[in-house]
Amino acid sequence: MSLVAGVDSSTQSCKIVIRDADSGELVRTGRAPHPNGTEVHPDRWWEALRKAVDDAGGLHDVAALSVGGQQHGMIALDASGEVVREALLWNDTRSAQAATDLIGELGEQEWADAIGSVPVASLTVSKLRWLRDAEPENAARTHAVALPHDWLTWKLAGGKGFDGLVTDRSDASGTGYWSPASEGYRHDLLERGLGHSALLPRVLGAHEQAGTGSGELFGGLLGPGAGDNAAAALALALGPGDVAVSIGTSGVVSAIADAPTADGSGLVTGFADATGRYLPLACTLNAARVLDWAAQLLGVDHRGLAELALQAPSGADGLVLVPYFEGERTPNRPRSTAALHGMRLSNTTPAHIARAAVEALLCSLADGIDALRAAGVPVQRAFLIGGAAQSAAVQQLAPGILGLDVLVPTPGEYVADGAARQAAWVLSGRDAQPEWSASGEPRVLPVRELTPQVREQYAQVRELTAER
Ligand SMILES: Nc1ncnc2c1ncn2[C@@H]1O[C@H](COP(=O)(O)OP(=O)(O)O)[C@@H](O)[C@H]1O
Numbered sequence: 001m002s003l004v005a006g007v008d009s010s011t012q013s014c015k016i017v018i019r020d021a022d023s024g025e026l027v028r029t030g031r032a033p034h035p036n037g038t039e040v041h042p043d044r045w046w047e048a049l050r051k052a053v054d055d056a057g058g059l060h061d062v063a064a065l066s067v068g069g070q071q072h073g074m075i076a077l078d079a080s081g082e083v084v085r086e087a088l089l090w091n092d093t094r095s096a097q098a099a100t101d102l103i104g105e106l107g108e109q110e111w112a113d114a115i116g117s118v119p120v121a122s123l124t125v126s127k128l129r130w131l132r133d134a135e136p137e138n139a140a141r142t143h144a145v146a147l148p149h150d151w152l153t154w155k156l157a158g159g160k161g162f163d164g165l166v167t168d169r170s171d172a173s174g175t176g177y178w179s180p181a182s183e184g185y186r187h188d189l190l191e192r193g194l195g196h197s198a199l200l201p202r203v204l205g206a207h208e209q210a211g212t213g214s215g216e217l218f219g220g221l222l223g224p225g226a227g228d229n230a231a232a233a234l235a236l237a238l239g240p241g242d243v244a245v246s247i248g249t250s251g252v253v254s255a256i257a258d259a260p261t262a263d264g265s266g267l268v269t270g271f272a273d274a275t276g277r278y279l280p281l282a283c284t285l286n287a288a289r290v291l292d293w294a295a296q297l298l299g300v301d302h303r304g305l306a307e308l309a310l311q312a313p314s315g316a317d318g319l320v321l322v323p324y325f326e327g328e329r330t331p332n333r334p335r336s337t338a339a340l341h342g343m344r345l346s347n348t349t350p351a352h353i354a355r356a357a358v359e360a361l362l363c364s365l366a367d368g369i370d371a372l373r374a375a376g377v378p379v380q381r382a383f384l385i386g387g388a389a390q391s392a393a394v395q396q397l398a399p400g401i402l403g404l405d406v407l408v409p410t411p412g413e414y415v416a417d418g419a420a421r422q423a424a425w426v427l428s429g430r431d432a433q434p435e436w437s438a439s440g441e442p443r444v445l446p447v448r449e450l451t452p453q454v455r456e457q458y459a460q461v462r463e464l465t466a467e468r
């Protein structure tokens, strides 16, 4: 029996799954937390990976490993491979003005045609422009630019020299200087951001080997890895009409497409997937943490929050939360704040507030699904994944608000699973992906009653927020 490992280095934690390479059967798992904040030294991610590996009982018997990770994070490396400054994460919005400047120079549709997406604060190219303008000395020292999953794969291989710095097309497509349509880097756009050229990771094919581990933490075969959403799509084996709805720190709706998208409105980012196809996606900054906020405010745990939310009526008697606590990316409102509308003495009970929080989260994801449809992506059913997908209230309200049958796969780490599946693919040396039979059938939650009034009252107040 050969074993493979998949890593999810996500915003809040590092998770690892170890599975049988042939059947996909789960053998063991591990996890470790990441520090809070939107500016993190990559060494903290390496430390968390080491702890997660320990927690999983080590990698001594693992033949191949791939890393999936949070997308877009800017890791600037100097000529000797040292990190120039803390990485700026996908949800750091200080680069909002830089994104606006980049759009002003080229135009929305021109960016979408060039790289599949219109720059927002999250994209790496906007963060590099911020670095150029705010920290010119750090920009000048930047010799190479990597993403979180590229850097961790490189560290596993020993972290020496730049020949081993590799990435895959899914994560490259979230940088803002790689074109899914032409499958190549746009060095001109990198230079437009950073102000000078820099070395970029080599983009590997979907199941191409990325070398071997150095032996310090892992000595087996390394896969190319993937952006987290592409890794989850690999694990779910999404088909036409399927949408993955991921509720982690980010709220993401994504689908597999056979052709690249170029949405000049900026609502849908036209990324690549981890199999050679495409992954149109809409991503919000406010998802699981909206429920974390509500639970903390009301002094309950997540089970208690779900119970409260299910006690209140649909629409929370007109109490509507606009959940832009962290600013927002989709729609692009980086300076926005959250707002609670329609407050009356009678509808501000804990149950109403809990209900408004869950409805706000689902309405913002439903807006993302509308944007996918408007970009020509067929949408028929939704797979619910990510930490907050386990909320009973989210599960119960999702079909009515999303207007779709919802499938809840067996609780698990779908990003890490997708990375493990990629590792098995690399290990097999075959062109076809491994057929894994081990994952159980998802639970189907059919649409019983549509609740369009919840989305209508949300749409009425969605624009009414103060700037930070
Ligand atoms: N039962 C639950 N109900 C609501 N939220 C939950 C539940 N379980 C976990 N979460 C939340 O999910 C988030 C972690 O999900 P995860 O997908 O791992 O995030 P990320 O990928 O961004 O690190 C946390 O904010 C956590 O509080």
Ligand SMILES: O=C(CO)[C@@H](O)[C@H](O)COP(=O)(O)O
Pocket (backbone or CB within 6 Å): 010, 011, 012, 069, 070, 071, 072, 090, 122, 174, 228, 229, 248, 249, 250, 251, 252, 283
């Ligand atoms: O920015 C995006 C997608 O474009 C996010 O999906 C990040 O990749 C972070 O994901 P989580 O850690 O929240 O799952």
